[in-house]
Amino acid sequence: MRAADALMESLKAEGVEHIFGIPGGANLPTYDALVDADFRHIQVRHEQGGGHAAEGYAKASGRVGVAFATSGPGATNLVTAIADAMMDSVPTVFVTGQVRTELIGTDGFQEADILGATLPFVKHSFQVTDPRQIPEYVHEAFHVASTGRPGPVLLDVPQDLSRADIDYAPRTEPVELAGYKPASGGNLKQVRIAAKALANARRPILYTGGGVVNANASEELREFATSDRFPVTSTLMGLGSFPASHEQWLGMLGMHGTVTANWAMDNADLIVAIGARFDDRITGKLAEFAPHAKIIHLDIDPAEISKNVGAHIPIVGDAKLVLPELTREYRALQTDPSRLDAWWKQLTGWQDEHPLHYEPAKDSEIKPQFMIEAMHRATKGDAIVTSDVGQHQMWAAQYYGFEKPRRWINSGGLGTMGFGLPAAVGAKVACPDDDVVCLAGDGSLIMNCQELATCVSEEIPVKVFLMNNGYMGMVRQWQELFWDRRYSAVAMGPSPDWVKLAEAFGATGIRCEDSADLEETMATALETDGPVLLDVRVTQEENCYPMIPPGQAARDMVEDPKMVS
Amino acid sequence: MEAGTPQLVKLEDLHVPGQLSGRKHILSILVENKPGVLARIAGLFSRRGFNIDTLAVGPTDDPSISRITLTLDGAVHPIDQVTKQLHKLVNVLKIRDMEPEETVAREMAMFKVSSSVESRAEIIQFAEIFRAKVIDVSRRTMTIEVTGSADKIEAFERMLRPHGLIEMVRTGEIAIARGGD
Numbered sequence: 010m011r012a013a014d015a016l017m018e019s020l021k022a023e024g025v026e027h028i029f030g031i032p033g034g035a036n037l038p039t040y041d042a043l044v045d046a047d048f049r050h051i052q053v054r055h056e057q058g059g060g061h062a063a064e065g066y067a068k069a070s071g072r073v074g075v076a077f078a079t080s081g082p083g084a085t086n087l088v089t090a091i092a093d094a095m096m097d098s099v100p101t102v103f104v105t106g107q108v109r110t111e112l113i114g115t116d117g118f119q120e121a122d123i124l125g126a127t128l129p130f131v132k133h134s135f136q137v138t139d140p141r142q143i144p145e146y147v148h149e150a151f152h153v154a155s156t157g158r159p160g161p162v163l164l165d166v167p168q169d170l171s172r173a174d175i176d177y178a179p180r181t182e183p184v185e186l187a188g189y190k191p192a193s194g195g196n197l198k199q200v201r202i203a204a205k206a207l208a209n210a211r212r213p214i215l216y217t218g219g220g221v222v223n224a225n226a227s228e229e230l231r232e233f234a235t236s237d238r239f240p241v242t243s244t245l246m247g248l249g250s251f252p253a254s255h256e257q258w259l260g261m262l263g264m265h266g267t268v269t270a271n272w273a274m275d276n277a278d279l280i281v282a283i284g285a286r287f288d289d290r291i292t293g294k295l296a297e298f299a300p301h302a303k304i305i306h307l308d309i310d311p312a313e314i315s316k317n318v319g320a321h322i323p324i325v326g327d328a329k330l331v332l333p334e335l336t337r338e339y340r341a342l343q344t345d346p347s348r349l350d351a352w353w354k355q356l357t358g359w360q361d362e363h364p365l366h367y368e369p370a371k372d373s374e375i376k377p378q379f380m381i382e383a384m385h386r387a388t389k390g391d392a393i394v395t396s397d398v399g400q401h402q403m404w405a406a407q408y409y410g411f412e413k414p415r416r417w418i419n420s421g422g423l424g425t426m427g428f429g430l431p432a433a434v435g436a437k438v439a440c441p442d443d444d445v446v447c448l449a450g451d452g453s454l455i456m457n458c459q460e461l462a463t464c465v466s467e468e469i470p471v472k473v474f475l476m477n478n479g480y481m482g483m484v485r486q487w488q489e490l491f492w493d494r495r496y497s498a499v500a501m502g503p504s505p506d507w508v509k510l511a512e513a514f515g516a517t518g519i520r521c522e523d524s525a526d527l528e529e530t531m532a533t534a535l536e537t538d539g540p541v542l543l544d545v546r547v548t549q550e551e552n553c554y555p556m557i558p559p560g561q562a563a564r565d566m567v568e569d570p571k572m573v574s
Numbered sequence: 575m576e577a578g579t580p581q582l583v584k585l586e587d588l589h590v591p592g593q594l595s596g597r598k599h600i601l602s603i604l605v606e607n608k609p610g611v612l613a614r615i616a617g618l619f620s621r622r623g624f625n626i627d628t629l630a631v632g633p634t635d636d637p638s639i640s641r642i643t644l645t646l647d648g649a650v651h652p653i654d655q656v657t658k659q660l661h662k663l664v665n666v667l668k669i670r671d672m673e674p675e676e677t678v679a680r681e682m683a684m685f686k687v688s689s690s691v692e693s694r695a696e697i698i699q700f701a702e703i704f705r706a707k708v709i710d711v712s713r714r715t716m717t718i719e720v721t722g723s724a725d726k727i728e729a730f731e732r733m734l735r736p737h738g739l740i741e742m743v744r745t746g747e748i749a750i751a752r753g754g755d
């Protein structure tokens with residue numbers, strides 16, 4: 010069998026149904042094999058879009074996302090998406106074409122050392138040197154990408170090798186890699202110590218992250234949180250793994266988190282970190298982070314434990330397996346539930362005094378926060394929301410109120426503008442029965458707007474709700490607050506006309522400038538067949554609050570000066 | 575409840591173990607003998623800001639496996655974090671943080687020194703004390719090979735320097751555990 014056909018067979022054996030990509034010289038054999046293979050291939054319009062679509066697909070479904078690109082520029086166009094998938098632990102497999110073996114190292118046409126270029130941000134990578142390796146490497150790639158802490162795996166296939174003839178036999182035995190042994194259950198002794206420490210805590214808090222989503226451990230988290238009245242906060246990446254309507258939910262923490270969540274961390278005596286990594290957007294000034302707290306750190310990646318903040322009780326393991334053990338051990342201690350009353354009195358006091366709020370709109374203007382609230386109502390809080398990067402992303406995180414995991418898909422670790430639309434393409438392909446809304450920023454959307462063509466041509470009806478503030482707002486906010494309002498290269502100007510742009514692509518374009526119409530216009534957009542771009546003109550120079558100013562501690566959180574007076 | 579364990583764990587009794595050991599560490603790392611493995615390791619060290627003091631790579635008794643021996647300063651780097659990051663590389667099979675008491679570590683070095691006829695005897699005498707070997711002689715220079723711990727090699731270097739050290743080549747330490755196992 011031709012090796013490229015064996016590649017298809019191996020992908021099929023891994024359960025792949027959808028592939029995002031663009032062909033070129035070096036992966037012609039792969040694309041030829043694709044003709045007879047039974048996949049749905051989504052022909053994206055830029056390899057970066059294909060990479061983010063694979064991420065969106067993976068984040069929405071929990072399955073491995075797959076993207077193809079040719080050698081050289083095709084492969085380098087994938088680099089941002091690969092780095093993004095690494096930062097956010099997204100299970101993805103990227104298959105790149107490479108120049109013919111004899112050209113490798115000669116600066117051949119469209120040769121790029123993609124293996125070398127991506128070494129710093131792949132979970133693992135392979136370059137095929139013998140065509141017989143192809144099936145084996147595919148299975149190893151899927152195994153590594155999807156187990157343990159998930160991540161991107163690159164498979165680089167020289168053109169000549171994918172044309173070679175090999176004997177293919179379907180693999181029957183599971184993949185074994187001598188140097189790769191992901192953790193599973195936690196050490197029971199550590200779990201017991203953690204339970205006993207929790208029983209002694211007066212001001213505990215659960216600080217949860219994207220790891221809970223990746224582990225599909227939302228139910229287990231809820232069981233654990235409600236085994237007592239543990240307050241719960243989450244990072245940007247963990248939103249939805251604990252329902253926002255739950256009375257124990259404190260809101261997101263970190264730079265644009267709620268005052269209550271951040272002050273709770275600052276005052277806690279015991280923090281249980283679950284699948285979270287103490288990123289600088291969470292800790293603020295590291296030396297002043299959670300000064301009173303002891304830390305239980307549960308993570309599947311041992312290298313995360315004590316990397317940024319020392320753990321008093323480390324537990325290496327899969328949250329899905331460890332949380333039920335912890336719940337059981339904790340319940341067995343039969344603690345007195347009234348022990349947390351004083352803590353809750355303090356927390357609810359903060360919630361009452363420092364809620365998320367914003368200045369009311371004047372006339373018919375649309376406040377960006379209001380736009381998110383309208384979006385929540387129009388989608389009944391149940392859409393899959395993908396996001397770009399900037400203020401709109403933070404407002405969505407604050408105001409949408411995610412109830413379920415895998416409904417909030419954004420670029421957290423790398424903060425990649427232009428992520429939202431291609432990620433929505435992937436999410437919609439993975440979950441065709443769900444409403445998929447891309448909450449876009451005007452600065453971000455233009456970076457990958459070519460994927461509107463993908464939406465139209467491939468009939469992927471995503472709804473783009475553009476928060477158009479005329480600025481690269483988040484940068485403008487920093488320039489206003491920390492750089493004396495000296496605006497430098499942040500205004501977006503009059504171009505493009507988004508409605509016309511949508512129409513030029515063959516999508517529906519709608520504009521909304523009046524807050525009274527917004528919710529209804531959104532509902533119309535959701536009901537309209539095919540892809541829709543809704544250009545929402547929001548007030549331009551709104552700032553996102555509350556905020557921990559860069560380099561400061563949680564207790565220095567600043568609220569909207571317009572609201573505090 | 576386990577017998578003998580206190581009912582509850584007092585929070586004030588919990589401590590984070592120190593991250594810095596304050597001493598030199600020798601890591602003996604078994605890796606798959608595959609292209610790019612060294613680049614992965616070197617890249618990991620540079621991007622995480624870990625400084626390698628010495629690095630030696632060679633085959634093992636199994637041709638599919640290579641050994642990388644590297645030394646780094648545990649006063650500057652949290653060794654635990656270094657080894658955990660290394661373990662994440664799929665091609666890394668085994669890492670051993672060699673216990674100083676239970677390890678024999680050796681390095682080889684070659685020194686080229688300028689040697690006049692008058693100084694030659696003294697240099698040869700130093701070499702004998704250090705069990706070093708003269709491996710090349712020219713009219714104005716001598717080249718000496720020495721094997722030993724890094725400390726010994728540094729001591730030898732200090733002896734030779736006053737004579738005019740022209741060039742020094744060191745392999746970096748390799749290490750093996752003492753006794754059985």
Ligand SMILES: Cc1ncc(C[n+]2csc(CCOP(=O)(O)OP(=O)(O)O)c2C)c(N)n1
Nearest residue numbers: 399400401426450451452453480481482483
């Ligand atoms: C690819 C990329 N380039 C630059 C940045 C820096 N950056 C962060 S937020 C932002 C502004 C985003 O503007 P927009 O999409 O309009 O969102 P807004 O903040 O206005 O809601 C910029 C430029 C980035 N995160 N990603």
Ligand SMILES: [Mg+2]
Nearest residue numbers: 451452480482
């Ligand atoms: Mg904007």
